[in-house]
Amino acid sequence: MTMDLNWYFYSDTNARADELEALLMKKSHTLKSFQLLEDLFHQLERMPHTILFLKANTAYNVYDLCQEISVKFPSTYLIIIVPENMENTKKAMRVGASNMLTYSSDSEEVNEVIIQAQTFVKQRADQKGSAHPHLQKKNSRVMSVCSSKGGVGKTTLSVNLANAFVKDGKSVVILDANFQFGDVSMYVDLKPKRSVYEWIKEGVERERYGIENYLTHHSSGVAILATPPRPEFFEIITEEHLELAVSELRKSYDVILIDTPTYISEIHLKSLMVCDDILLVTTGDLPVLRNTKLYLDMLESLQLNEKVKIILNRDSKHRVIEAKRMESILQEPVYVSLPDQGVHIATTINEGLPLVMKNGRNAFSKGMFILAHQLIPVSSEVEKKPKRFALSR
Numbered sequence: 001m002t003m004d005l006n007w008y009f010y011s012d013t014n015a016r017a018d019e020l021e022a023l024l025m026k027k028s029h030t031l032k033s034f035q036l037l038e039d040l041f042h043q044l045e046r047m048p049h050t051i052l053f054l055k056a057n058t059a060y061n062v063y064d065l066c067q068e069i070s071v072k073f074p075s076t077y078l079i080i081i082v083p084e085n086m087e088n089t090k091k092a093m094r095v096g097a098s099n100m101l102t103y104s105s106d107s108e109e110v111n112e113v114i115i116q117a118q119t120f121v122k123q124r125a126d127q128k129g130s131a132h133p134h135l136q137k138k139n140s141r142v143m144s145v146c147s148s149k150g151g152v153g154k155t156t157l158s159v160n161l162a163n164a165f166v167k168d169g170k171s172v173v174i175l176d177a178n179f180q181f182g183d184v185s186m187y188v189d190l191k192p193k194r195s196v197y198e199w200i201k202e203g204v205e206r207e208r209y210g211i212e213n214y215l216t217h218h219s220s221g222v223a224i225l226a227t228p229p230r231p232e233f234f235e236i237i238t239e240e241h242l243e244l245a246v247s248e249l250r251k252s253y254d255v256i257l258i259d260t261p262t263y264i265s266e267i268h269l270k271s272l273m274v275c276d277d278i279l280l281v282t283t284g285d286l287p288v289l290r291n292t293k294l295y296l297d298m299l300e301s302l303q304l305n306e307k308v309k310i311i312l313n314r315d316s317k318h319r320v321i322e323a324k325r326m327e328s329i330l331q332e333p334v335y336v337s338l339p340d341q342g343v344h345i346a347t348t349i350n351e352g353l354p355l356v357m358k359n360g361r362n363a364f365s366k367g368m369f370i371l372a373h374q375l376i377p378v379s380s381e382v383e384k385k386p387k388r389f390a391l392s393r
């Protein structure tokens with residue numbers, strides 16, 4: 001069954017969207033343009049499954065308008081189109097935009113955004129259709145992000161992959177299992193008010209398990225179960241708590257990512273047991289590979305090796321050890337390889353904005369989308385590469 005999507009374009013001058021219209025036409029969608037805000041509002045009120053392109057204009061502030069629409073019509077998928085000098089991803093996210101294009105976006109970029117919008121709106125409609133949203137979600141996927149050595153990129157992978165899944169319309173939560181020195185919230189510039197600690201103290205110990213109130217929400221849509229406010233509080237947390245947290249989170253999230261601590265503990269082992277996929281992050285350096293192999297041996301002895309997927313991070317053309325040799329050392333294929341981005345990644349951590357959000361076309365971000373789609377395939381669409389395209393000004 002195909003679902004009808006409503007594609008709208010708003011700009012209060014007679015700016016045209018011919019190329020956008022043509023691109024949508026190729027996918028058999030029609031674009032309806034509005035010049036009067038009241039006409040647009042009237043339509044948004046009545047129609048479900050709407051995707052709205054909102055073009056910047058001198059007559060109004062596109063960010064303010066976006067915020068107004070996202071408050072009035074929260075189910076609308078909003079794409080703002082701004083000149084380069086007004087490009088501000090953080091601000092766009094804060095005012096409720098789901099995506100952003102610039103005046104010089106080429107057809108490939110626009111196509112990507114169209115596909116993302118389509119996937120998102122369809123996915124959300126499917127979720128709404130399910131009769132008992134509070135029952136255990138049967139299709140939740142739990143993924144543990146692990147490594148044998150510290151600093152190889154587990155947290156970087158967790159926050160970026162979470163955002164890649166969000167772009168596919170999935171509900172995503174990151175459980176930061178580095179209960180002493182977790183830094184997931186820091187990577188996305190959040191200061192959590194509550195954490196796993198309060199959940200255990202106020203909830204679990206009084207047999208009230210509801211976890212939702214203890215999560216912190218990022219403007220991208222990703223939820224986080226943060227670590228205790230002080231490292232010494234970790235002592236009260238047991239592997240049973242971890243298991244309980246995962247089963248609570250399964251009730252309302254499609255994807256649960258567990259960012260695990262490097263050292264092997266009961267908590268680490270429990271996260272390996274309860275997950276569906278083990279994303280084992282490694283680099284191509286020999287000492288790391290050696291330890292990754294040891295880690296794989298451990299998984300084998302625990303009969304958990306079926307779950308493992310090797311993520312090769314910080315890959316580059318100048319690798320010392322050839323890919324084939326790596327795979328023969330590990331005796332396991334590389335599932336996905338992610339390029340080294342130099343200081344780029346560190347900059348995004350400083351800004352608190354994952355690279356996938358900041359720049360979806362960067363090679364690392366693309367690798368992240370490939371990983372997300374390999375893990376959970378989205379309905380595929382055959383894409384023809386259209387010629388270069390610019391939105392009309």
Ligand SMILES: Nc1ncnc2c1ncn2[C@@H]1O[C@H](COP(=O)(O)OP(=O)(O)OP(=O)(O)O)[C@@H](O)[C@H]1O
Binds near residue numbers: 340
């Ligand atoms: N692909 C990459 N390219 C460049 N730098 C990267 C890449 N991946 C991670 N880094 C950098 O490596 C450092 C460590 O990354 P990260 O914190 O994600 O590792 P980790 O495995 O979570 O560490 P820990 O074991 O301490 O939790 C960060 O400074 C990050 O910027």
Ligand SMILES: [Mg+2]
Binds near residue numbers: 154259
């Ligand atoms: Mg980390």
